[in-house]
Amino acid sequence: MSIGADTLIQASYFVAAGLFIFGLKRMSSPVTARGGIVWAGVGMLVATLITFLKPEMHNYVLMTVAIAVGGIVAWVSGKRVAMADMPQMIALYNGMGGGAAGAIAAVELFAGEAHGVAQLALGVLGGIIGSVSFAGSLIAFGKLQGLIKRSFRFRGQNFVNLILLAVTALVGAILVVHGSGGLPGHVVALFALALVLGITMTLPIGGADMPVVISLYNALTGLAVAFEGFVLDNAAMIIAGTVVGSAGTLLTQLMAKAMNRSLANVLFSGFGDTAAATGSTEVKGAMKPIDAADVAVMMGYSEKVIVVPGYGMAVAQAQHKVWELAQALIGRGVAVKFAIHPVAGRMPGHMNVLLAEAGVPYDIIYDQEEINAEFETADVALVIGANDVVNPVARTDKSSPIYGMPILNADKAKNVIVIKRGQGAGFSGIENALFYLDNTRMLYGDGQAKVAELVQAVKTL
Amino acid sequence: MIDGFIALYIFMLAAFTGYEVISRVPVILHTPLMSGSNFVHGIVLVGAMVAMGRASTPLEIGIAFVGVVLAAGNAVGGYVVTERMLEMFKSSKGKK
Numbered sequence: 001m002s003i004g005a006d007t008l009i010q011a012s013y014f015v016a017a018g019l020f021i022f023g024l025k026r027m028s029s030p031v032t033a034r035g036g037i038v039w040a041g042v043g044m045l046v047a048t049l050i051t052f053l054k055p056e057m058h059n060y061v062l063m064t065v066a067i068a069v070g071g072i073v074a075w076v077s078g079k080r081v082a083m084a085d086m087p088q089m090i091a092l093y094n095g096m097g098g099g100a101a102g103a104i105a106a107v108e109l110f111a112g113e114a115h116g117v118a119q120l121a122l123g124v125l126g127g128i129i130g131s132v133s134f135a136g137s138l139i140a141f142g143k144l145q146g147l148i149k150r151s152f153r154f155r156g157q158n159f160v161n162l163i164l165l166a167v168t169a170l171v172g173a174i175l176v177v178h179g180s181g182g183l184p185g186h187v188v189a190l191f192a193l194a195l196v197l198g199i200t201m202t203l204p205i206g207g208a209d210m211p212v213v214i215s216l217y218n219a220l221t222g223l224a225v226a227f228e229g230f231v232l233d234n235a236a237m238i239i240a241g242t243v244v245g246s247a248g249t250l251l252t253q254l255m256a257k258a259m260n261r262s263l264a265n266v267l268f269s270g271f272g273d274t275a276a277a278t279g280s281t282e283v284k285g286a287m288k289p290i291d292a293a294d295v296a297v298m299m300g301y302s303e304k305v306i307v308v309p310g311y312g313m314a315v316a317q318a319q320h321k322v323w324e325l326a327q328a329l330i331g332r333g334v335a336v337k338f339a340i341h342p343v344a345g346r347m348p349g350h351m352n353v354l355l356a357e358a359g360v361p362y363d364i365i366y367d368q369e370e371i372n373a374e375f376e377t378a379d380v381a382l383v384i385g386a387n388d389v390v391n392p393v394a395r396t397d398k399s400s401p402i403y404g405m406p407i408l409n410a411d412k413a414k415n416v417i418v419i420k421r422g423q424g425a426g427f428s429g430i431e432n433a434l435f436y437l438d439n440t441r442m443l444y445g446d447g448q449a450k451v452a453e454l455v456q457a458v459k460t461l
Numbered sequence: 462m463i464d465g466f467i468a469l470y471i472f473m474l475a476a477f478t479g480y481e482v483i484s485r486v487p488v489i490l491h492t493p494l495m496s497g498s499n500f501v502h503g504i505v506l507v508g509a510m511v512a513m514g515r516a517s518t519p520l521e522i523g524i525a526f527v528g529v530v531l532a533a534g535n536a537v538g539g540y541v542v543t544e545r546m547l548e549m550f551k552s553s554k555g556k557k
Contacts, residue, residue: 103528
């Protein structure tokens, strides 16, 4: 082993860590974001290639095979996945990272190399967190992909999870106290428990809460990677992992805040796809249906239309038609704006990605704070596939489970058009008072088909 | 090599860096940012490679192999989807 190789390796890790931070910083503005990921990618490539030069390593052939297998599968799946399915894909890749951190911890614990108590403790902790993130992300993937249809809940679920966590921590503590090497049975138990914990923690969480969950597991994987970085004396892993851990924590908090709920509430209350038994609001009035032709006239002769997309637009794959409609309206001199709620969809910023896919320029897409005051001056608010994020009950009904959640003020618009598949309550099971307002009309049917009708009708005005 | 308080300093500074770097990100970039940070923790690949390089028993090699496959998936998949998403973001004012 030569000093030269070691210096080269350290230097390349240093450069990689710098490029990651630089790349993430570039990603904070839409203008420079594209370059940001490329810079971070260069850092990753350099770090990976240089690692092959590390002295006293073996298993190179198998290592290369493993990289090829994982890389090719991920490359192909990443290129093919539809934009609407992006949340589950990100959950999956994130889970893989957590699993890798867990695997590192397992190898180190089985190999029993001499580590100090602090390193051993961090290694065990990183292993637990990584395994929880791995199993949890796989469950999140299964739910979003529709493989797991319902949420499993039973009495005392939180208590069982708490016991699981305590036992996992106990086994981990035994491993740390015992020191490096030995106790292979305990190592197996540790990872089995952590995996089960990840599953039981995630199963009860409903689809609407997924933006928070995906973001949380992203942060946890980052943390696990940082901890394993301490075990392997790898500064690049420590820095990159910690940066992601803290960035992810911030993002998770933003998501939870957008729903006016604490993180603990998201994780442990089990709400998210069923209404709490208490807050059943009686909504008076009736939903009033309308034809596509009438909606087209209404929108075609208005001055300002605000479109509010939700998860339903993703399900119906209606984003391209929505943009076509917006273009037709803009062509007639109507001002069209898009209003996005922070937790619309299944991951943070889900709607923005879909609209970008359809070609909607990002400067007519607005955040909640930017646009909420404008609804009062809008002639039409077109709600497509959104539900809870426009439910005025959140402002008024203290008994509602979504009370206090900041919403988009679509109800303040002069006319509200809601495109909706049927009359039933949304995925959250909460009745939406917006649908019953005097200025609201319902356009029933498949999102894509109905918007296509609107496009035709507007064009023939 | 990196131990004790030096490690703590690195940890603390990196945590603040992460917080600062993304604290003013607009909502429209939340997904690419999450996906991008998802890619960045793909650096776990380097660790998995080191663990595999040191592994000696078949059990260790087996676990490390799985670790490297998963880590490579994280890094490559994270990059591909982030790049695909960012490619789509366009402004209405001129195109580049």
